[in-house]
Amino acid sequence: MTRTAVPDRTQFAVDTSPFAPGVSLVEASAGTGKTFNIAMSVIRLLLEKDAHGEPVVKDIGNILVVTFTVAATDELVERIRGLLRWAYDVSHGRPTNAPYNTQQLLLRLFDGREEYAQQRLARALAELDTLAVFTIHGFCKRILDEFALESGTAFGATLLEDEEALLLNALQDWWRTRFYADGALAGYAVQRSWQPDTFLSDYRLWARFPDVRVDPTPAFDEARQQAQVAIEAFAAVWDERAFRSLVADMEWTQKSPFHDPAQFDELMSRAAEAQAGRLGAAEVVGRALCVESLQDVVAKRSNAQKAKRDQIAEWPVAQAASRLGATLETMQQAVRVDCLGHVRAWLVEEKRRRNQMGFDDLLESLSTVLAAQGADGLLATAIRSQFHAALIDEFQDTDIHQFRIFDTAFAGRPLFLIGDPKQAIYAFRGADVHAYLAAVERASPQFTLGENYRSTPAMVEAVNAVFSQRLQPFVEDAIGFHGATAARNEGPPAILSGTQSLHWLFVGPEERRGKWTVTSQGTARQLIFAACVRHMAQQIRDGWEPRHMAVLVRTAAEGQAMAELLRAHDIPAVVSGMGNILQSAEMLELQLVLEAVASPRHEARVRAAMATHLWGSGAPEVQQMSQAGCEAEWDAVVASLTALRDTWVSHGFLQMTQELLAQRTVAERVLAFRDGDRRLTNLRHAVELLHHATVDESLNSEGILRWISQQRAERPREADISELRLETDADAVQILTIHKSKGLQFDLVYCPTLFRGRPTDTTQPLLVHEGGQVVFDHGSANRTAREQQAEVERLAEDCRLAYVALTRARFRTYVGWGAVGNTNSKVSGAWFSALAYLLSDQPGLDQQPTSDRPAAVAEWFRSDCTRYEAALQALVRRYPSHMALEMIDTLEPPVRLHAGTAPQAPHFAARLLPDTVPVRTRFDTFAVTSFTGLTAGAHAFTVAAPRDVDDVGVNTTQSVQALPRSDFRRFPAGRRAGTLLHTLFEHSRFDDTPALLRDRVAGELLREQIIADRIDDRVEAVAQMMHAVFTTPLPSWSFTLAQLSTDRARHEWEFLLPFADAESAFTRQAIALAFETHGGPDGVRYAAMLRQLGGARLHGFLTGFVDLVCEHDGKWYVIDWKSNQLGADPAAYGETSLQAVMDSSHYTLQYHLYLVALHRYLRTRLPHYDIDVHLGGAAYAFLRGFAPGASVSGHGWFTHRPPRALIEALSAVMDRRGRRESA
Known part of the structure; x- marks a missing residue:
């Protein structure tokens, strides 16, 4: 099958592919060893010489590696460290535990230059702490800090990691500026329920990408003036008696406001208010009395009526109302544009005043300076003097600033862009796959990594089959698909029943009133979730460990629902990174208890606190407190709360919460719940978060309560500090979103909700790509075409999400699909999903214009609910050895894993305690x-x-x-020193030379800030001690x-x-x-x-x-x-x-x-x-x-x-x- 118009690329070989100056591209499909190749490229660069025989890079510290997350930087450093050690051993001919293929690859890199390699690698190992592995924001911060003079930026700028509070302040400033001085506009805002943060989502959407063009861009003052003129024009022609006479001479449909006297009178009141200058009423009148609306509700029973309908266009009042509606719509757009501009300018000025920079500011500042100075400018020259080559990982998650930075800074130097547009799924964070595609056009040579080291051949072929259904499987022509090949010829373990790697869990249509129709999404999810749990239970009985299984979902709600179902059937599960601690039930309960502690004699607050699981009284005890004779018990509760308040005042928040948790035996009670681990983790996280808030912002009891209320009322933050934490590292099924799963692999993967599809919300502003630009459209003349483009981009990203989900498994993936949705729904349904597009057997779909395909697919499936199964059956029949189809039409309860059938493994032993054992005894023994x-x-x-x-x-x-500092006995004691020494022994070889030991010790002591320079006597003390440990014979042996x-x-x-x-x-x-x-x-x-x-x-x-x-x-x-x-x-x-x-x-x-x-x-x-x-x-x-x-x-x-x-x-x-x- 002919693929899309994507340039042919050669397979990347780290030992033979050219490492020439200029931009090179390596497109790495899922599971193809990208991290290994990046680490090996570092070694290649260390050994590479230019045309003059000089090293391409002077030292390892002159190589820049950039990746997407902090966790990825840590992984890269460890991989590079390990490969350098292997390379050093291989260069000396020493035995090593490196795989045979890796050893052979290293020998090819040496190309007979072992002595040269030994020198370069020894120096690299000694100076490994100088290796520059950064996130993109970390790199920008480093450059702006170190080269503040060359970049012209302020010295000592601090990084603002969370701009949420500042953004809300900017919105409030705009609100005060715009609405306080204009009473009519303020009334209009009240009528429309506007608040300062009403436009927050609009601002976030607009600010997602750099250099976004807004369309349309009406000026506020002019739009406001035109709205006033339109109101006055309407007031001049409005005559209620005349209008009632006009209406009485017409026949109207049932939906018209003139059929119901009450509605008619209400509309006339609004018209009188509009005549008086009220903007809110004018908007109602503009919608109801414009030419189009009036013509739409005329009954067209006769030619005379049709003629009267046409005459409405000549009515002065209808014409005036039409102009009124149009100008008020323009004014709304002007308000939005005014907000965007004001907030952006306020944020820029406020951060300049505070000498702070947000993450996006780092990129924009560095990009702007480099663009202004050019490749030969001071800053670019300074960057090239420090970094001689660059490897940019995850480049599909780039934007125009990032490519501009690297393209300018590394002009004439080796610059490798490594990424995979098929896995570009972070648009909501500002990652712009179209910026990547534009950068690709500048790259030459271009390579690919197509050998999959993650999955079995059957799993690889199954994924290839799904994405080979379409000529453009990722909707847009610029992203093609070339099937991967499996690097290893291995099959699934014997304990995995069946041979097929891709299992479809299909929910068919259901019969209603004698007619077949789609199954509701709630029912479908319940059926597929139960099927997943049933398979997991069987696999655990067959010997699989739960930690090797993963469930990938789209939303936190789906993840929580699956976790509850698994736990209900004694299968341990952990939910990774879903939700926000501020919105958790534990934070709410803690807030209620803290309110009672702050006001121990406030009866309502005390009763609310007592009713929480945190306090543990329960409804009967709370109710009993209201009865006569319980005064002593009530006084005891008040006394306890008062004592806690006193502790809070005298010893701080953390001491008070520790006493609270101990007095109320909270851990024991919470852990008795089936999801006790989750609850206790949330509670501890909430306490920690509030403790930091009290310390950082010097908050007293009332201050922390206000802080909680404000944070809970705001939009959930994406900051790591408030993201729900993993409750346990136990052997448990991992539940995570598809976004979180990127870069991970599991033996068995379940994708129960890939059938879900939700089209673009066209009632809101749109962000679309057009002619090399990003456009923020909030009501332009090109709105219809851009709505189509937005739907294309939405479906394209859903296809990329599906690719990420389907490429996580080593052995098998289970996918939910079926005739699911609501026939009358325009907001969700399987027909909008990526699977609908990928599986569709609609004739001629690939030949249709790209803009028409999303709607065509949706209509194809919506019009016939039998097509879901037919399309899937056709695919499975073509690949019977790789795929299996399971029809799910009844809710079979999963078999519960009881003590008699569960394998003897920690995860079941921890949950299957006898019910007769008291809770306290369980957790004490x-x-x-x-x-x-x-x-x-x-x-x-x-x-x-x-x-x-x-x-x-x-x-x-x-x-x-009294001993000298060069004597190791005087080296600092304690846990920190112990941890450091353990780390040194763990990462050292027992046959290391004293010189290597000194270099490694110096690097670790500098990193831990125990010493200030490498000549400190303690370096020699530690190195001498380690050498003695390695070379002193063990007594007896x-x-x-x-x-x-x-x-x-x-x-x-x-x-x-x-x-x-x-x-x-x-x-x-x-x-x-x-x-x-x-x-x-x-x-x-x-x-x-x-x-x-x-x-x-x-x-x-x-x-x-x-x-x-x-x-x-x-x-x-x-x-x-x-x-x-x-x-x-x-x-x-x-x-x-x-x-x-x-x-x-x-x-x-x-x-x-x-x-x-x-x-x-x-x-x-x-x-x-x-x-x-x-x-x-x-x-x-x-x-x-x-x-x-x-x-x-x-x-x-x-x-x-x-x-x-x-x-x-x-x-x-x-x-x-x-x-x-x-x-």
């Missing part, structure tokens, strides 16, 4: 806990415990302050970490182990018994210390992170880094002292649990596993003991290999099921 939770006698109700980071340690016997193979070592090894169950809880006493019985004299001594901890009986899961798991000579070891500050005395790091520290800090228990986890892991992975043969032991590196002269034995190692019987006994304690422990 069932836990996902860690070593810290066990030893502290407490456990958190979190799913993943934090990584273990050392505490400060023990009392010192000799002050470390006589090998060093430097001897370890990198592919046999794993940093931050995470484990999750089930321990006991509800019937045989796991206790510290049971652990102590195992140490007493099998641990020898040392075990008996430590058991006594364990018994002193006491603590509750636990069942659930044990989680943790081992700093290092490694293998040497066939034995496996666990290794942990400890930065505890034990003092300056060398004896503190001797064997006897370290044994005491291990016991007192319960590190002894820690490493035994680590070894149990490793033991249980190895016995499922190693053939013929035997503890004596394969389990080596545990080693703890007390890092301060590796400073020169810090240890009497020359090192800070503590090593131990527990007896086999003790490891097996501890494992058995955790394995117990169904019987009580006797200890």
